[in-house]
Amino acid sequence: MLLEAIPDAKVFKAADFIKALNLLEKHIFELLVMDINLPHGDKVGMVEAVRMKQPNILILVCSSYEEHLYALPFLKAGANGYISKTASSDEFKSAVEHVLNGKIYASPAVLNNMFEILFNAKGNDNSPLDTLSAKEIEIAKLLTKGFSTKQIGKHINLSASSVSTYKSKIFEKLGVNNIIELTTYLELNS
Amino acid sequence: MLLEAIPDAKVFKAADFIKALNLLEKHIFELLVMDINLPHGDKVGMVEAVRMKQPNILILVCSSYEEHLYALPFLKAGANGYISKTASSDEFKSAVEHVLNGKIYASPAVLNNMFEILFNAKGNDNSPLDTLSAKEIEIAKLLTKGFSTKQIGKHINLSASSVSTYKSKIFEKLGVNNIIELTTYLELNS
DNA sequence: TGGTGTTGTAGTAATAATTCGACTTTAACC
DNA sequence: GGTTAAAGTCGAATTATTACTACAACACCA
Structure with missing residues (x-):
């Protein structure tokens, strides 16, 4: 209009x-x-x-x-x-x-x-994705597949609490607040 | 190949x-x-x-x-x-x-x-979405926006436990296991 | 060579979510 | 009008997740 x-x-x-x-x-x-x-x-x-x-x-x-x-x-x-x-x-x-x-x-x-x-951008790393460690990326991916903290822990042999720690780190680094946002974020920044 | x-x-x-x-x-x-x-x-x-x-x-x-x-x-x-x-x-x-x-x-x-x-299909309702009640649909939508059980409860004036009950009902009815699947499901069955 | 930062890891206590059972209301149908 | 099924609601008990803390291992760099 x-x-x-x-x-x-x-x-x-x-x-x-x-x-x-x-x-x-x-x-x-x-x-x-x-x-x-x-x-x-x-x-x-x-x-x-x-x-x-x-x-x-x-x-x-x-x-x-x-x-x-x-x-x-x-x-x-x-x-x-x-x-x-x-x-x-x-x-x-x-x-x-x-x-x-x-x-x-x-x-x-x-x-x-x-x-x-x-x-x-001091040359290369401008994507916040780059600031995630390998393990963080791994866990982020599992999260976007819908696995729970506990399931992920079992899968990669970590305590649920460690997984949770990773999760918060990931959320913090990427500035997202929940799994939906994480998923959208990763989709957009493929 | x-x-x-x-x-x-x-x-x-x-x-x-x-x-x-x-x-x-x-x-x-x-x-x-x-x-x-x-x-x-x-x-x-x-x-x-x-x-x-x-x-x-x-x-x-x-x-x-x-x-x-x-x-x-x-x-x-x-x-x-x-x-x-x-x-x-x-x-x-x-x-x-x-x-x-x-x-x-x-x-x-x-x-x-x-x-x-x-x-x-006894005439009409073949989409599982039709089997969701209005409130279930409302909550499903809020869930796909990333809101937590508690937040939703506050938003629509229900106890967190009621919201959680709805959530399980939704998951059960649609045959999904987590929010990611719910989101994909709702996307596909717009 | 010691300081500083990052990653990886959990325990513990607090918080949030789920399950389950109970109950009420509404709708639907002989 | 009585019967049954579904929807709606919640509290209590259980389980899962988070926040916070701590600490070891390593890298970097000055």
């Missing part, structure tokens, strides 16, 4: 990613506002796929995922902006303007974080 | 769903073997998308998800077969043969289950 209110704007809608791709084949667009909880299509890959079809399109990702966790992978994948679904109309308008003016839009926190990561 | 061993077979590979779709635009294929853990593209939607491009293609879904939980959605979406990634070469060959001969391939357990569901 906000977009349609813009004079001379032609707005198209697609109910899922496949339909969006079909539209992208037929018309050249200036801006794509994309909901990453769409039924079809995977998250970061969608940005790349769209870029492949239309290299110059502006992409504003709109998502209900927690920003501080998930904005970065999208921006890195080539999105021009990332806005939370819970944002106000004003924020949305501002995001659209930014993007249309060739700027990257994201919340200050996210931009800061991005800045830090880009400049902190 | 198994497919390439077939005389006269022309085998194409795609590293992700987008690339697969591109190939499907350029050539007509007899059989598509598709890995549903591909980086791009969502699960059940991929089957539908492929069918849209090539209505007569035979689709064999290959996945590491637990069969009894996840085969059905794919078959319902129009796949011609579902095989586990852990299957033996012989099983795989058999699956391919079945599918090429116009038969549906799935493990006996899955077929049975499918049979039951089709004939048990």
Whole structure:
């Protein structure tokens, strides 16, 4: 509705990613506002796929995922902006303007974080995944498969308490709060 | 490799769903073997998308998800077969043969289950989701967002123990064993 | 060569989650 | 209207998980 209110704007809608791709084949667009909880299509890959079809399109990702966790992978994948679904109309308008003016839009926190990561990259290790030890990664993977602390302990011969310690470390390092977030995080940062 | 061993077979590979779709635009294929853990593209939607491009293609879904939980959605979406990634070469060959001969391939357990569901459908309710009460669905959704039993209890004014009871009921009804499976299940059976 | 940080490991106490049984309410069906 | 099944609720007992602490092993580096 906000977009349609813009004079001379032609707005198209697609109910899922496949339909969006079909539209992208037929018309050249200036801006794509994309909901990453769409039924079809995977998250970061969608940005790349769209870029492949239309290299110059502006992409504003709109998502209900927690920003501080998930904005970065999208921006890195080539999105021009990332806005939370819970944002106000004003924020949305501002995001659209930014993007249309060739700027990257994201919340200050996210931009800061991005800045830090880009400049902190002392050559290589910029992914928080790299900061996980081998064992932490192993346990993280088992966690995302749905195994319980106890099961993992049995599996790799550790006390449940040790597994739990690893788990907290992993959560802390990646900044996630529960297994769902961990799973999404690992999916996005494959 | 198994497919390439077939005389006269022309085998194409795609590293992700987008690339697969591109190939499907350029050539007509007899059989598509598709890995549903591909980086791009969502699960059940991929089957539908492929069918849209090539209505007569035979689709064999290959996945590491637990069969009894996840085969059905794919078959319902129009796949011609579902095989586990852990299957033996012989099983795989058999699956391919079945599918090429116009038969549906799935493990006996899955077929049975499918049979039951089709004939048990006393008119309408064939989705296990329908067997969840409104409150169970509400709690299931909150669970897939990563909320803890306690948090949910607070949120909807129930004792943690009641929430936990709902949780077990949900798990039991859907046949899942942990939150990860619940999430995947709900994703697939949107 | 000693300080400092990271990883790997658990025990213990506190907290959270599950199971189970009991009970009430609602719905459904001869 | 009585009977039964399902849904909804919780408390108490049990079990699982976490938070906190501690400590050994190793690496790094100054």
